[in-house]
Amino acid sequence: MDARIDQVVTSGTTAVEDTEHDVENNTYLVGDDDEVIVIDPGFDAEAVLKAVGDREVMAVILTDGNEHHLATALEVAAAGEEDEDDWAPIALHRSDRLLWRDYFGRLAKSEEDEDDAKALRSVEPDIWLEDGGVFEIADAQLEIVHTPGHTPGSVSVISEQLGVLFSGDTLHRGRPGSVGGVFDDLRKQLNSIGALLTPLPKDLRVLPGQGEETTVGEEDARWDTWGALGGEDD
Template identity: 45%
Template sequence: MTARIERVVTEGVVDIDGVEHKVENNTWIVGDDDEVIVIDPARDAEKIMEQVGDREILAVICTAGLPDHVGAAIEVASRDEAIVALHPKDKPLWRETWSETWPDIDMEDDGVFGVADIQLDVMETPGVTPGSVSLYSEALEAVFTGKTLQADGPGKLGGEYPGLADQLTAIGGRLFTLPGATRVLAVHGDEVTIGDLEPHFDDWVSGSLTREAKPEGPLTDATGLSGIKIEPGDD
């Protein structure tokens, strides 16, 4: 059977530094009529499982350890005893939601997950969290970017850009090396393509994201962002 991508949208509230934010999350289901992998099961396991149906869940992959990426991970994985995967650098964040259990697999850069007739390649894309990852499927021409890259640019938490220099390094050096037609499927918002977003990269590096609301810390200077590492593939 040919693999496909399905989206489930859930709603909830996330507490960031004592402030509650109402958010919508995309949970992505990748697979065929027999088996699937679930990416970022934010909340509302029942709604996610309704979409999965009687297909076997092989794995639950969390692109970050934040509550709105892992909130339904254990419940979704439990029915089929699926593995739960997370980058080890995000384990402290995981424990804020799941204090008595751990993920089953530590993801690493260039790791591979297989489902149906395709594979998902792990790309380390830190920034929003130390262990943020993206998952690229060449066969499906899609990359699941979590919070690292969204339709409106790099990811935010509570209106700020955490680890923005690292985010832009990952975006420029990893994600923007993918083909322009690659679908960007993030944890929030609508889908776009790499080609839609890449023309904005130079503006992001020059400080357009932080010009009006400069975040705390050493990320910005008078000319824009400091600390950006220019990797092969950057313009």
């Protein structure tokens, strides 16, 4: 198999309910020596594109519509190309459309040039992710699983060929995922995690949106202990 996974870790701050939190974001590049798909580009486009190198970015997949995933999405999708027709498509679940519009609307308000502001207000994802949708890269398939709770449009990505689950901020090592310890809908998130993990092989690697990797078996064994985590810090 030629497909491989590269990881880039970037740090920054993101706002949740008007409170800023320090976040360390995992970006994953899935592909071969010629092309890659970028999952959750994070805070530092330069670092991500350095890891991409001379490879072509075929798509940018956002596992949710929170600010720390959107911040560099356009820059990474452009990958140095000036012509927008050459940019990689950006993919997001439609249920996070309001988060997308809110973020780019705030950017538009800070623009002095009205044409630039109008462009930001009108920008939309190129692909609306759907449960069961599949991306192909090198000799691997990436299957989209809708896992709402962290956000309404949160998704996870499974690759049987690579033996990995990209869980975004739906699931972190040792607990349900969050930003700054804030849970949007913990009950729905726990239901999504349970439904996601149950049918998967216990030795499948889990690469989360933040923190260290884990396995399906480790997290499945912890799942029923997480009901009272809503008030704890992440």
